[in-house]
Amino acid sequence: MTQDFIGKVAMITGAASGLGRATALLFAERGAKVVVSDVTIEGGYETVKMIQDKGGEATFVECDVTNESSVNNLISKTIEVYGRLDCGINNAGIGGIWTSTNNYPTNNFEKVMAVNTTGVFMCMRAELNVMLQQGSGAIVNVASIAGLSGFPKNIAYAASKHAVVGMTKSAGLEYAKKGIRVNAACPVFTITPLVTDMFDVIGDDMKDKLEASIPMKRFGQPQEIAEAIVWLCSDAASFITGHALPIDGGMMAG
Numbered sequence: 131m132t133q134d135f136i137g138k139v140a141m142i143t144g145a146a147s148g149l150g151r152a153t154a155l156l157f158a159e160r161g162a163k164v165v166v167s168d169v170t171i172e173g174g175y176e177t178v179k180m181i182q183d184k185g186g187e188a189t190f191v192e193c194d195v196t197n198e199s200s201v202n203n204l205i206s207k208t209i210e211v212y213g214r215l216d217c218g219i220n221n222a223g224i225g226g227i228w229t230s231t232n233n234y235p236t237n238n239f240e241k242v243m244a245v246n247t248t249g250v251f252m253c254m255r256a257e258l259n260v261m262l263q264q265g266s267g268a269i270v271n272v273a274s275i276a277g278l279s280g281f282p283k284n285i286a287y288a289a290s291k292h293a294v295v296g297m298t299k300s301a302g303l304e305y306a307k308k309g310i311r312v313n314a315a316c317p318v319f320t321i322t323p324l325v326t327d328m329f330d331v332i333g334d335d336m337k338d339k340l341e342a343s344i345p346m347k348r349f350g351q352p353q354e355i356a357e358a359i360v361w362l363c364s365d366a367a368s369f370i371t372g373h374a375l376p377i378d379g380g381m382m383a384g
C-alpha cells in the first residue's frame with residue numbers, strides 16, 4: 131500500500147460506521163493522521179481502535195454536524211491535535227423516510243436537510259477557513275447518485291444530495307485558484323447500516339429490483355467508495371475540482 135498521505139491530516143464526519151469508517155481506515159493505511167468524527171461516540175472510538183490496532187494514528191472528536199458550535203469545535207480540535215487539515219470528508223448523513231412526496235412529513239424533510247445539506251455546508255465552511263490559511267487542501271462531500279438523478283419516494287434525500295452537488299460545484303469554482311479542490315462522491319446503494327435499514331423497510335422484492343437496476347448487477351462495498359474518496363484527495367487527482375463522481379457500477383451511464 132502506497133503511503134502517500136504521510137504528513138497529512140484527514141478529518142471524516144460520520145466515521146463511526148459504513149462509508150466513513152471505511153474511508154478513515156483507508157486514509158490511515160495510506161499514512162494520514164485521522165480525525166474520526168461522529169455523533170455516535172462508541173462507534174467513533176471503535177473506528178479509532180481499528181486504526182490504532184493496525185499501527186495507524188487517529189483521534190476521535192464528537193460532533194453533531196447540525197450544530198454550528200459543534201462543527202467549529204471539531205475543526206478547532208483537529209488543528210489543536212494535529213496542527214493542520216489537508217483532507218475534509220463531509221460524509222455524515224441520514225437516509226430519511228421512504229414515502230411518497232404528497233405524504234412526506236415536513237419535520238422529516240427538515241431533519242434530512244439539516245444533516246445532509248446544512249451539515250455539509252457548515253463543515254465545508256470551517257474547513258475552507260483553515261485550508262485558505264494553509265493555501266492547500268482537498269474536500270470531498272459525500273453526495274449520492276440521488277444527487278444526480280431523481281429518487282422516487284425519498285424527496286428529502288434527493289433534495290439534500292442535489293444541494294450537496296450544487297455546493298460542491300460552487301465551492302470548486304470559488305477556490306480553484308486558491309490551492310483547494312472540492313469534489314463530491316456519488317455512490318449508488320452500498321452495503322452499510324443506512325442501506326440495510328432501508329432494505330428492511332422496502333422488502334426483498336424491491337431490494338432485488340434495485341440490485342438488478344445496477345449495470346454491474348450488484349451493490350457497492352464500502353471499500354470501493356473509500357478508494358474513490360481517498361483518490362479524489364490524493365495528488366493523483368490534482369487537476370480535478372468541482373466534480374461529482376458517480377461510484378455506481380455504471381448506473382449513471384444509462
Ligand SMILES: NC(=O)c1ccc[n+]([C@@H]2O[C@H](COP(=O)([O-])OP(=O)(O)OC[C@H]3O[C@@H](n4cnc5c(N)ncnc54)[C@H](O)[C@@H]3O)[C@@H](O)[C@H]2O)c1
Nearest residue numbers: 144146147148149169194195221222223274319320322324
Ligand atoms: N450506503 C449507501 O448506499 C450510500 C449511497 C449514497 C450515499 N451515501 C451517503 O454516504 C454517507 C455515509 O452513509 P453510510 O451508508 O455509511 O451510513 P451509516 O448510517 O453507516 O453511517 C452514517 C454515519 O453518520 C453519522 N451521523 C448521522 N447523523 C449525524 C450527525 N448529525 N452528526 C454527525 N454524524 C452523524 C451516524 O452516526 C453514522 O455513523 C451518507 O452521507 C449517505 O447519505 C450512502
